[in-house]
Amino acid sequence: MRILIYISESFKIAFEALRAYKMRSVLTTLGIVIGVTTVITIVALIQGLNKSFANQLSAIGTTTLYIQKFPWIMNDKQFFAFRNRPNLKVEDAERLKSMSKLAVAVAPTLFTGKTTKYKERNLEGTFIVGTTTDYMETSNVIPEFGRFLSESDVNHRRPLCLIGSDVAEKLFPDEDPIGKRITVGGRRFKVIGVAEKKGSMFGQNLDQVIVIPIGIFQTAFGARFRSVDIEVKVARPEELDDAEIELTGIMRRIRGLTSDEEDNFSINKQSQLMETYKSLTSTLWAVAIGVGAISLLVGGIGIMNILLVSVTERTREIGIRKALGARRFDIMMQFLIESLMICAIGVAIGIALAIGVAKFIASTTPLPASITAWVAFLGLGFVLTIGLFFGIYPARKAARLNPIEALRYE
Amino acid sequence: MLIELQSIEKIYEIGTVKVPALKGINVTVDKNEYVAIMGPSGSGKSTLMNIVGCLDTPSNGTYMLNDNNVSDMSDDELAEIRNREIGFVFQTFNLLPRASALHNVELPLIYNGTPATKRRKQAEEALDRVGLGDRMHHKPNELSGGQRQRVAIARALVNDPSIILADEPTGNLDSRTGEEIMEIFEDLHDGGNTIILVTHEEYIAEHSDRIIRLRDGLVERDEAVHER
Numbered sequence: 001m002r003i004l005i006y007i008s009e010s011f012k013i014a015f016e017a018l019r020a021y022k023m024r025s026v027l028t029t030l031g032i033v034i035g036v037t038t039v040i041t042i043v044a045l046i047q048g049l050n051k052s053f054a055n056q057l058s059a060i061g062t063t064t065l066y067i068q069k070f071p072w073i074m075n076d077k078q079f080f081a082f083r084n085r086p087n088l089k090v091e092d093a094e095r096l097k098s099m100s101k102l103a104v105a106v107a108p109t110l111f112t113g114k115t116t117k118y119k120e121r122n123l124e125g126t127f128i129v130g131t132t133t134d135y136m137e138t139s140n141v142i143p144e145f146g147r148f149l150s151e152s153d154v155n156h157r158r159p160l161c162l163i164g165s166d167v168a169e170k171l172f173p174d175e176d177p178i179g180k181r182i183t184v185g186g187r188r189f190k191v192i193g194v195a196e197k198k199g200s201m202f203g204q205n206l207d208q209v210i211v212i213p214i215g216i217f218q219t220a221f222g223a224r225f226r227s228v229d230i231e232v233k234v235a236r237p238e239e240l241d242d243a244e245i246e247l248t249g250i251m252r253r254i255r256g257l258t259s260d261e262e263d264n265f266s267i268n269k270q271s272q273l274m275e276t277y278k279s280l281t282s283t284l285w286a287v288a289i290g291v292g293a294i295s296l297l298v299g300g301i302g303i304m305n306i307l308l309v310s311v312t313e314r315t316r317e318i319g320i321r322k323a324l325g326a327r328r329f330d331i332m333m334q335f336l337i338e339s340l341m342i343c344a345i346g347v348a349i350g351i352a353l354a355i356g357v358a359k360f361i362a363s364t365t366p367l368p369a370s371i372t373a374w375v376a377f378l379g380l381g382f383v384l385t386i387g388l389f390f391g392i393y394p395a396r397k398a399a400r401l402n403p404i405e406a407l408r409y410e
Numbered sequence: 411m412l413i414e415l416q417s418i419e420k421i422y423e424i425g426t427v428k429v430p431a432l433k434g435i436n437v438t439v440d441k442n443e444y445v446a447i448m449g450p451s452g453s454g455k456s457t458l459m460n461i462v463g464c465l466d467t468p469s470n471g472t473y474m475l476n477d478n479n480v481s482d483m484s485d486d487e488l489a490e491i492r493n494r495e496i497g498f499v500f501q502t503f504n505l506l507p508r509a510s511a512l513h514n515v516e517l518p519l520i521y522n523g524t525p526a527t528k529r530r531k532q533a534e535e536a537l538d539r540v541g542l543g544d545r546m547h548h549k550p551n552e553l554s555g556g557q558r559q560r561v562a563i564a565r566a567l568v569n570d571p572s573i574i575l576a577d578e579p580t581g582n583l584d585s586r587t588g589e590e591i592m593e594i595f596e597d598l599h600d601g602g603n604t605i606i607l608v609t610h611e612e613y614i615a616e617h618s619d620r621i622i623r624l625r626d627g628l629v630e631r632d633e634a635v636h637e638r
């Protein structure tokens with residue numbers, strides 16, 4: 001009961017003091033405001049980045065492995081070393097499919113960019129994929145109209161194609177594309193299907209795509225001697241690691257590698273990108289923490305400074321209170337609560353500003369910077385740590401004043 | 411015995427220089443006494459009052475207040491004694507400038523944990539007793555010197571202390587206002603309060619029952635006032 005009276009009284013006293021020195025109090029909180037705004041904005045940005053990265057990555061399935069000549073992430077030195085690796089071949093994909101127990105779909109793929117024509121319409125930079133029937137599963141390219149390439153289409157190298165939704169819209173704005181013939185890099189293909197919309201990944205439009213049988217791709221686009229990428233799909237994400245081990249074993253057998261030779265191929269997967277991304281954002285986190293710590297330190301020192309001034313200015317008041325029976329604890333509470341209140345004001349302004357900045361970023365850039373309930377906890381944490389840490393010294397100083405000297409203070 | 415001072419000494423040290431302000435005071439004061447302390451400037455009156463009021467501690471000697479030895483109490487214990495047993499009235503009023511009269515009077519009650527409604531009631535009663543019932547919400551700078559001193563007296567008596575100490579309570583007031591203040595003290599005394607006040611003026615001291623005269627940190631004379 002008694003403690004409640006002290007605390008409510010301390011709040012009143014602190015509130016009075018802040019009101020009496022409005023400008024000074026606001027200026028004092030500036031450091032805290034800047035610190036809190038910076039930290040919360042950076043955290044919001046990181047969260048936004050995380051969200052957008054996760055969205056981007058979703059196009060790469062979590063159940064698909066990519067067996068390729070090169071790893072997705074490598075340095076220059078590795079690149080020059082890996083150039084000498086043997087190319088992957090379409091036959092490798094066939095053998096993998098027959099030998100692997102975990103693989104549910106295996107698709108060798110080749111890619112290129114070509115101009116596509118239909119009548120007088122031209123579409124530059126269409127993304128041409130030469131592959132097999134399994135590509136429908138490994139890359140989740142599902143026909144919305146018509147059908148996908150069948151195994152016999154692929155085996156007989158029929159000049160057929162499945163087009164992405166963007167290709168369909170741009171080349172056939174007011175016609176049904178199914179059954180029409182288009183020209184891809186000078187070769188003619190009959191459209192047998194239109195894929196569902198997929199969106200984009202890392203700036204690449206996944207709907208501006210044309211899928212053709214891999215055999216034609218090799219002969220038509222001179223890619224007979226290029227390394228193919230083999231996409232392997234497993235049934236469930238949990239099987240991915242086992243599949244990686246299994247596929248490594250099979251590949252090594254196909255390649256006839258002895259136990260002292262290193263792998264001369266790479267198996268890539270989505271989680272690799274995720275890890276790289278996380279190591280990148282950890283730098284951002286470090287910046288956030290660094291900037292935050294410095295500005296909060298500066299802000300805290302500002303608060304301590306202003307409280308010391310306040311203690312000096314109010315020496316007589318402290319003397320009066322002590323003469324009337326205030327104990328050390330009472331005076332200490334008074335100044336600690338004042339410190340916490342200054343901090344709380346600073347943190348509140350900082351959070352408000354950060355919300356504004358995040359909204360601005362979200363509306364002017366593609367980054368979905370978002371601030372959620374966690375800022376409340378972060379803010380409370382700031383208030384308590386800074387307010388108490390930097391308030392304790394001035395508060396103790398005030399509490400220890402000798403009443404008679406304080407009363408005599410001019 | 412309410413107050414027992416035995417060979418109280420107070421030595422101020424300014425750098426290496428030692429200033430003896432009190433050189434061995436022996437005084438006892440009983441309940442409901444009305445004592446005036448007089449003496450030339452620098453004789454140690456304020457020093458003595460501060461010790462009696464537990465604002466300061468003696469360098470030597472023992473001070474018994476209500477049979478408790480105050481000389482060796484901690485800061486916080488002294489604060490509680492000040493809050494419970496002592497009402498102090500200062501020459502310069504010592505009111506909180508930004509707080510209303512009412513809030514100023516409430517202060518001692520805040521520090522003994524009196525709940526808000528009771529606190530307010532007690533403070534209002536105290537202000538009524540000093541005739542300031544209609545000025546409760548005024549700030550000190552909206553009050554005259556005499557009114558300020560009344561607020562200070564209300565604050566001193568709000569907690570119903572054993573002793574009211576007043577160090578030159580009329581020193582900053584004209585003689586007419588001083589008389590009004592002295593009437594309040596007399597009423598308090600008639601109501602059973604113990605009062606010790608410091609003054610330079612004989613006519614103020616005449617209000618008391620007993621005058622203690624100090625000189626150079628010692629009691630020069632200690633005698634009852636008769637002609638009343």
Ligand SMILES: Nc1ncnc2c1ncn2[C@@H]1O[C@H](COP(=O)(O)OP(=O)(O)OP(=O)(O)O)[C@@H](O)[C@H]1O
Pocket residue numbers: 422423424429430431449450451452453454455456457458
């Ligand atoms: N804080 C202090 N530091 C050093 N010396 C002090 C201090 N306070 C008082 N003194 C000295 O102690 C002596 C007594 O001072 P005190 O204030 O008690 O006198 P006083 O009787 O109240 O005088 P006055 O009538 O002028 O108020 C003086 O010589 C004074 O200089």
Ligand SMILES: [Mg+2]
Pocket residue numbers: 455456457
């Ligand atoms: Mg004096």
